Amino acid sequence: MFFYNLGLRIYAWLIRLAGLRMPKARLWTEGRRGLFKRMKQAIDPDARIVWLHAASLGEFEQGRPILEQLRREHPEYKILLTFFSPSGYEIRKNYKGADYIFYLPIDTPRNARRFLDIAHPEIAVFVKYEFWLNLLKELRRRKVRTYVVSAIFRPDSIFFRPYGGMWRQALEAFDAMFVQNEESKRLLGELGFDNTVVAGDTRFDRVAEIARAARKIDVVERFKGDKRLFVAGSTWGPDEELLIRLMNDNPDVKFLIAPHEMEEGRIARLMEQTRGGALRYTACTPSTGYGSKQLLILDTVGLLSSVYGYAAWGYIGGGFGVGIHNTLEAATFGLPIAFGPNYQKFKEARDLATLSAACPVENYDQLLAWFIPLRDNPSFLQKTSRIARDYTTSHQGATALILRTIFQ
Structure with missing residues (x-):
């Protein structure tokens, strides 16, 4: 000692x-x-x-x-x-x-x-x-x-x-x-x-509560319109390099990116390199016209968990660095998700990858190969979404067991 x-x-x-x-x-x-x-x-x-x-x-x-x-x-x-x-x-x-x-x-x-x-x-x-x-x-x-x-x-x-x-x-x-x-x-x-x-893991109970309490976000609804939305959460520079290419190759899909850190240089780069045009969430007002803008940058905190509820696909950042961020908040909404190669420390990410509800990628070609079938095949997207949602649902209940044991 x-x-x-x-x-x-x-x-x-x-x-x-x-x-x-x-x-x-x-x-x-x-x-x-x-x-x-x-x-x-x-x-x-x-x-x-x-x-x-x-x-x-x-x-x-x-x-x-x-x-x-x-x-x-x-x-x-x-x-x-x-x-x-x-x-x-x-x-x-x-x-x-x-x-x-x-x-x-x-x-x-x-x-x-x-x-x-x-x-x-x-x-x-x-x-x-x-x-x-x-x-x-x-x-x-x-x-x-x-x-x-x-x-x-x-x-x-x-x-x-x-x-x-x-x-x-x-x-x-x-x-x-x-x-x-x-x-x-x-x-x-x-x-x-x-x-x-x-x-x-009590996190499964937590994300279920988050999903039930998900907020209506007017800016996201108006930005999305009648398009499908791809949400990327807690992204870093290497993630954003891949996402910029994915956006520019898929002009009919709307994207929302929530950077892990609100660095002005990275936000400026996203704004400049997105061919379909980009908006910052904090710059949007009731009179903002979204038109054909393809990217919404979520430059504020506290909304990401609700934003996943508007998406058809998700990407979780951090996998090209020390490790990926929270996959469960996206999976609980039934999102097929992709992330970088550093995910092995996270059991839920390994489980979702084994179930084919998530896909680790090392480069842009792998990200595109994952995305295209989910984009073009509605039945495949629906099946993958159900697997992700069922996984999070089946692992709930830790909280009740813990408290029942402590106070028995």
Whole structure:
């Protein structure tokens, strides 16, 4: 534990140093300044607390169905939500589904004690990963019911290494571990853990909720008109190179592209190189005439999940970089989807590719070869759409199983 604690102190020092130049690092540091004082002022010492920790925004979306069903079924509890990363906290710090929202302090022994003294949770839930050793040790010492949900364990994880003893010991803090697949259960069983439940991934429940709550978006409706729409979400430069060619080769199809980052240079390039003409979403007004414009650039956040509901096909960005973004939001609407070659870390993407509801592509020729049959054969498009939709539907139910087990 000495080297673990030392490493965390060095990490925190480096983040503070990086904050001199990097805004995200500065938010990480400033968000923790005066944390315990603010927690003590906000948290009712007599309240019954369920604490859920999410590393960042993606983990929050996985945990969100649990929070919202917990709120409906167990109003006797107050909900404490914590984040490690600014990309989660800064976006969701005003989330109405939790009573208290804070950054998680750096995991030193003293911070773990102070945090739990103030938070006094009856139940602690960690989403997917982030196994903080001091916090887990202190939760176990205090006999707080503790769970991890939507977890995935792989053979190369530190838990299964010869030097992973203290990490294996940390898992003993969990009353139950809700894992996504049978492999995770098998691996944990080999370590002697028999408190695992294959519950699946709560993201399937989340995207189902998103689809049911999808908004009507007037700008998209008017832009689409009576044409078919191709939606590309969370795109990066290499994705957009392929999409520009696809647009220019398919002038009768409307396209909507939602860049992952709103870089003006990339947006300008899309505007300039789309032969059919392009519009920015934020520049559209009730009097905008869409005419024959072929591309709408979604240069705002919070709408993409609803936009998929207007599409016939989808493309998910990131596959030419560190990894693809969320495929389930598109698949839940029954969209056949394509993405770049770096997708193997994502089980749902592998599953959809195996079912032929999704297609990894390495170049433009492969993207075009995937798209043309779906464009020209309505029955093939309908069949592929049904496979994608059925896949997401069949994997729902993790949230109910988790809460039923926790509160049985």
